[in-house]
Amino acid sequence: MATHQKIINTERKIKQAFIYLGNTKGLEKLTVSDVTKYAHINRSTFYAHYEDKIALTRHFEDEVLNKMHTVMESNLAETMINQRADDENLRTYPAVIQMIQFIHQEFDLIKVLMVDAQFYDAVKDQLRQIIDRDLFMVKGSTRMTAKLPDNYAHEIVLASILSVVQVWVHQGNPESPEEISQIIMRMLYMSPYQLLGIEETTDK
Numbered sequence: 001m002a003t004h005q006k007i008i009n010t011e012r013k014i015k016q017a018f019i020y021l022g023n024t025k026g027l028e029k030l031t032v033s034d035v036t037k038y039a040h041i042n043r044s045t046f047y048a049h050y051e052d053k054i055a056l057t058r059h060f061e062d063e064v065l066n067k068m069h070t071v072m073e074s075n076l077a078e079t080m081i082n083q084r085a086d087d088e089n090l091r092t093y094p095a096v097i098q099m100i101q102f103i104h105q106e107f108d109l110i111k112v113l114m115v116d117a118q119f120y121d122a123v124k125d126q127l128r129q130i131i132d133r134d135l136f137m138v139k140g141s142t143r144m145t146a147k148l149p150d151n152y153a154h155e156i157v158l159a160s161i162l163s164v165v166q167v168w169v170h171q172g173n174p175e176s177p178e179e180i181s182q183i184i185m186r187m188l189y190m191s192p193y194q195l196l197g198i199e200e201t202t203d204k
Helices: 001-024 032-037 043-049 053-071 095-104 107-115 119-140 151-168 177-189 192-196
Strands: none
Touching: 001 032, 001 043, 001 053, 001 107, 032 043, 032 053, 043 177, 053 107, 053 192, 095 107, 095 119, 095 151, 095 177, 107 151, 119 151, 151 177
């Protein structure tokens, strides 16, 4: 029992060191020596848990991705309907609010990991799987609009959502999870003209 608790305490110290140093030095400059010094453990203890910095990073990425997959399992089908961006009662997709709430809970760790292209791509892939699953439930197909090549349509939706998340994370989450979820939802339903603040006019 004592050994198990010692392992838990060591893991906690390593995680705290990874988060602090990742957010102060940056993931690229972070070293094993930095982690062991901040966590007050020797190098042999670190290597008993992780092979190297890459293995440590992948461990936290896998941990986040697995948890995110679990919390985003709710169906989008209930709210995957056409809405207006200016609707005061705009409904938020369950998967969106659950994703944002999870990021809020693990904010400091995810802020460190978001600079890793492999992690970003993995999050995007996971989000695509969730959207495709629920698209299939709604209309029996994962294809988006026929007016654009499907790979571009998917990329527009996924990149739009994740770009908002990246700005939110980079700025230190100034908005609440509920507010940023609403921003994402309104963004999804706004045309480029609306996003630019240009009102479409017609000649009379």
